[in-house]
Amino acid sequence: MAMTMVQKILAKATGLPSVKVGDVVEPRVDVAMSHENGALVISQFNEVYRGTGLEAKVWDPRRIVLILDHRVPAESSKTATNQKKIREFVAKQGIPNFHDIRGDQGGICHQILPENGYIRPSYVVVGTDSHTTSHGALGSFAFGIGATEMASVWTLGSVLNVEVPATIKVVVNGKFPKHVAPKDLILHLIGKVSAEGANFRVIEFHGETIRKMSTSGRLVICNMSVEAGATSGIVPADEETLRYLREEAHVADEIDMMTPDPDAEYDDVIEIDASSLVPQVACPHTVDNVRPITEVEGTTLNQIVIGSCTNGRLDDLEHAADILKGKKVAPGLRMLVFPATWRIYKQALKKGYLEQLVDAGAVIMNPGCGCCLGVHQGALGDGEVALATTNRNFKGRMGNPNAEVYLCSPATAAASAITGVITDPRKEG
Amino acid sequence: MARVVMTLGDDISTDTIYPGRFMATVLPTETPMFAFADYAEFNQKVKNKELEPGSVIVAGWNFGCGSSREQAASCLNGPGLVIVARAFARIFLQNSINLGLRTVICPDIEASEGDDLEISETQVVNKTTGKTYAVEPLPKARQAIVDAGGLIPYTRKRLLERE
Numbered sequence A: 001m002a003m004t005m006v007q008k009i010l011a012k013a014t015g016l017p018s019v020k021v022g023d024v025v026e027p028r029v030d031v032a033m034s035h036e037n038g039a040l041v042i043s044q045f046n047e048v049y050r051g052t053g054l055e056a057k058v059w060d061p062r063r064i065v066l067i068l069d070h071r072v073p074a075e076s077s078k079t080a081t082n083q084k085k086i087r088e089f090v091a092k093q094g095i096p097n098f099h100d101i102r103g104d105q106g107g108i109c110h111q112i113l114p115e116n117g118y119i120r121p122s123y124v125v126v127g128t129d130s131h132t133t134s135h136g137a138l139g140s141f142a143f144g145i146g147a148t149e150m151a152s153v154w155t156l157g158s159v160l161n162v163e164v165p166a167t168i169k170v171v172v173n174g175k176f177p178k179h180v181a182p183k184d185l186i187l188h189l190i191g192k193v194s195a196e197g198a199n200f201r202v203i204e205f206h207g208e209t210i211r212k213m214s215t216s217g218r219l220v221i222c223n224m225s226v227e228a229g230a231t232s233g234i235v236p237a238d239e240e241t242l243r244y245l246r247e248e249a250h251v252a253d254e255i256d257m258m259t260p261d262p263d264a265e266y267d268d269v270i271e272i273d274a275s276s277l278v279p280q281v282a283c284p285h286t287v288d289n290v291r292p293i294t295e296v297e298g299t300t301l302n303q304i305v306i307g308s309c310t311n312g313r314l315d316d317l318e319h320a321a322d323i324l325k326g327k328k329v330a331p332g333l334r335m336l337v338f339p340a341t342w343r344i345y346k347q348a349l350k351k352g353y354l355e356q357l358v359d360a361g362a363v364i365m366n367p368g369c370g371c372c373l374g375v376h377q378g379a380l381g382d383g384e385v386a387l388a389t390t391n392r393n394f395k396g397r398m399g400n401p402n403a404e405v406y407l408c409s410p411a412t413a414a415a416s417a418i419t420g421v422i423t424d425p426r427k428e429g
Numbered sequence B: 001m002a003r004v005v006m007t008l009g010d011d012i013s014t015d016t017i018y019p020g021r022f023m024a025t026v027l028p029t030e031t032p033m034f035a036f037a038d039y040a041e042f043n044q045k046v047k048n049k050e051l052e053p054g055s056v057i058v059a060g061w062n063f064g065c066g067s068s069r070e071q072a073a074s075c076l077n078g079p080g081l082v083i084v085a086r087a088f089a090r091i092f093l094q095n096s097i098n099l100g101l102r103t104v105i106c107p108d109i110e111a112s113e114g115d116d117l118e119i120s121e122t123q124v125v126n127k128t129t130g131k132t133y134a135v136e137p138l139p140k141a142r143q144a145i146v147d148a149g150g151l152i153p154y155t156r157k158r159l160l161e162r163e
């Protein structure tokens, strides 16, 4: 039977010759990731073992990755206590893959996983974070689950009762115009299918534009697939996948270069011409409220944010630094930059991007989730407006329900930093 | 009979149900105090335990979209609320089922605050307006977990079978 990526991965993970859409399966898990909400997973995990008389032991410590990123360094005693609980659990269970608050290993979970070689094509990856979809960029089936479900995975090593999802095939052809990026592509797609258009389904990305896209760009589009409701986004493995894994993630072992069958059945096929795209902006307060930049140009801004698991990578910082080099952030505007990981921070430092951004007036924050989820740094004041390269603009997202968040690419954010209003980067050269 | 205590539109995100700034609070016993924290009136009723268990929130499409935070389900489960929505986002639905929060998928539901509903496995009757709406069954993969009383007992059973 011809199979899509997700069907092939689930067949492999269950040892079945094939699976059909709608089948209920129990795939074994290759990677199980949690961050600070690991504290809740730990208490649910202990709850599973309560009254059994058994010692609570995770199924395979090597397949669990724990990362502290959401509020680092801790913003409150409560968070610090949760982080301490995680450290103690890691030591007790002998979990080798732990990324603490350290300059030599820390950062946002969705960049830590790929850059450290934890992700491979054909893997089943679960994470207690909705943007776990990111890891489909390397050909895995990666999806978000809740803390209780993770406690179940830590116990059994498999995800119970997964219904094999249908797949939407998105085919992208054509060359991006200058200052139009994968972020604009995914915003456009979300606007087109709506915030729930892909609910319970997987998006598989195809076409010449995707083949030519770097892994960094693929992480952007898979990351935000969840904003269309998708269970995951997946890019089938190709030469770029192999290059990234070997050269950047230093993976040395054998890699299953899985691709879907050419005659696999798709629920829907959507074609996009990248050459016709313009910069896109998602307006408050839903991610699918997407407009071409020409319709929102001139909106006054109080804060610019560049960073997050969506757009905090080296090429994003390079793009922003390029536009801001020798220029100034507009008076009265705050510009906050948080590289996704310390590895990226150090690369951007060496290449001079951070200095260029600081000279322009930006504030560089430590890697982590920063102001993305509004609990730690960079909260907005009442009535303020932010333009961010993050992935969500829900009411209250940046820490204040009386503020507004617009989403865009790093180029649009950088161009707007100079003027203080939403600005089309194509006009900034 | 179940009283509708709040009605909401489409795309209600987990940031609305349980704002990110309270995410350091994780225990299901503590999360209800931050349920819909930015909807002061409703939040107060939850805090004062004014809502009868079984009271209903009626919502539109894509209820619970956004993050995987389980607090969004546990904060509604604590007070024993029932959520009737036109559709739910995947992770929220899964978390609700895992924790035992009652979720009812009812694509045509129409109700106002104060209405009384009668909810069965196959339909919702709005006793106030006299209209009846069909209920969609839960995804089949999830029914087994509901039947076991939640994911923790379900997993515990599997664990003991393995040993």
Ligand code: SF4
Binding pocket: A070, A108, A109, A110, A129, A131, A308, A309, A310, A368, A369, A372, A373, A390, A391
């Ligand atoms: S950067 Fe934002 S979206 Fe990404 S994992 Fe952190 S909080 Fe979530």
